[in-house]
Amino acid sequence: MTHDNLPDRLAISDMPTENEIAFIKAQLTAYNHQQTAGKIDFPGFECELAMRSASGDIVGGINVSSVLGVMFLEVLWVAGEYRKHGLARRLVWVAERLAEKAGCVGAGTWTFSFQGPEFYPRLGYELIGIYDGYPFGITEHVLMKALPDERRPARDDMHDGFALIEEPTQEDMKVVYDGFHQSCVASAGDEMHNPGIHVQLVLKDAHGTAVGGLLASTTIRIMALEHLWVDARYRGQGYGKALVKEAERIAQTKGCVAVQGTCFSFQSSGFFPEVGYERFGIANLYLDDFTEEYLIKRFK
Ligand SMILES: CC(C)(COP(=O)(O)OP(=O)(O)OC[C@H]1O[C@@H](n2cnc3c(N)ncnc32)[C@H](O)[C@@H]1OP(=O)(O)O)[C@@H](O)C(=O)NCCC(=O)NCCS
Known part of the structure; x- marks a missing residue:
């Protein structure tokens, strides 16, 4: 497919090969690496923890990763009957301690209004932005805090009978991921059953070689932009804008009402206002004073 409004020479295809998708991701990763002198991957911290009850059941768990010195909580779940007993506090506390040891200077999370x-x-996290592009009154909140957190309890204040598993098996974590998914479905209903679609665009030169691309996915009637990259030779010529516009057009045909994006200060933050995105928050706990803007665009 060729996009009508594109400057000459390059074309956008909405059917990239697996290799082209991998290439686009690798190019953006390399760009981020180069712009931050490798710190984007620091400290490369990832961990899973689970909580077992006295009767041997997995009743909670957490999964975290890190980027540019900040630990991100990806999944946190405690089984319904065990909530409000301090189990999640304990899971987060241990994950933060491990993250600190690994060198993290902050911790953050994105959480829905129903979570x-x-x-x-x-637990000391401060609200830095609310994404309100979803329908049905659903909002998504971004929270962060600096590490080490001096307010944390200094000792293990676990209730009797629960055991923290520092090296859970895949089976243990399956209980956690399934429980987490079910709690989302219970709160957000059918929208959470809908897996959404991947929006994948590749920009090609006259020889069919990939020189840019955009990767996004849709969920709860919004599109989340995940990767956007244009080869340095072709920047400033309208190709990034054409990729974003085409992705937005596809998202709208799938019923999306808004877009969500993020942009680090070492990336092209001047680009997004040009294509109609507004900032709904900014994170400033990253290493080397890098910041990250959180972006929204609503379709009219
Ligand atoms: C969110 C969740 C992990 C909290 O687990 P939990 O074990 O009940 O939390 P804790 O008992 O450790 O709570 C720690 C503190 O937060 C409070 N708290 C916990 N859940 C709360 C809620 N939904 N609303 C308000 N306060 C809450 C507790 O009362 C406690 O307060 P205090 O110690 O300052 O008095 C759990 O409700 C859950 O699994 N929900 C479904 C999945 C989910 O939403 N995960 C988060 C995704 S980002």
Whole structure:
């Protein structure tokens, strides 16, 4: 497919090969690496923890990763009947301690309005932005805090009978991921059953070689931009804008009402206002004073 409004020479295809998708991801990764002198991958911290009850059941768990010195909580779940007993606090506390040891200087999370926007502030996380592009009154909250957190309890204040598993098996974590998914479905209903689609665009030169691309996915009637990269030779010529516009057009045909994006200060933050994105928050806990803007665009 060729995009009508494109400057000459390059074409956008909405059917990239697996190799082209991998190439686009690798190019953006290399760009981020080069712009931050490798710190984007520091400390490369990832961990999974699970909680076992006295009767031997997995009743909670957490999965975290890190980027540019900040630990991100990806999944946190405690089984319904064990909530409000301090189990999630304990899981987060241990994950933060491990992250600190690895060299993290901050911790952050994205949480839906039906999940933990009131839970995280109790653990010292501060609200830095609310994404309100979803329908049905759903919002998504971004919270962060600096590490080490001096307010944390200094000792292990676990309730009797629960055991923290520092090296859970895949089976243990399956219970956690399934429990987490079910809790989302229970709160957001059918929208969470809908897996959404991948929006994948590749920019090609006259020889069919990939020189740019955009990767995104849709969920709860919004599109989340994940990767956007144009080869340095072709920047400033309208190709990035053409990729974004084409992705937005596809998202709208799938019923999306808004877009969500993020942009680090070492990336092309001047680009997004040009294509109609507004900032709804900014994170400033990253290494080397790098910041990250959180972006929204609503379709009219
Ligand atoms: C959010 C969740 C992990 C909290 O687990 P939990 O074990 O009940 O949390 P804790 O008992 O450790 O709570 C710690 C503090 O937060 C408070 N808290 C917990 N959940 C809360 C909620 N939904 N609203 C307000 N406060 C809450 C507790 O009362 C406690 O307060 P205090 O110690 O300051 O008095 C759990 O409700 C859950 O698994 N929900 C479904 C999945 C989910 O939403 N995960 C978060 C995704 S980002």
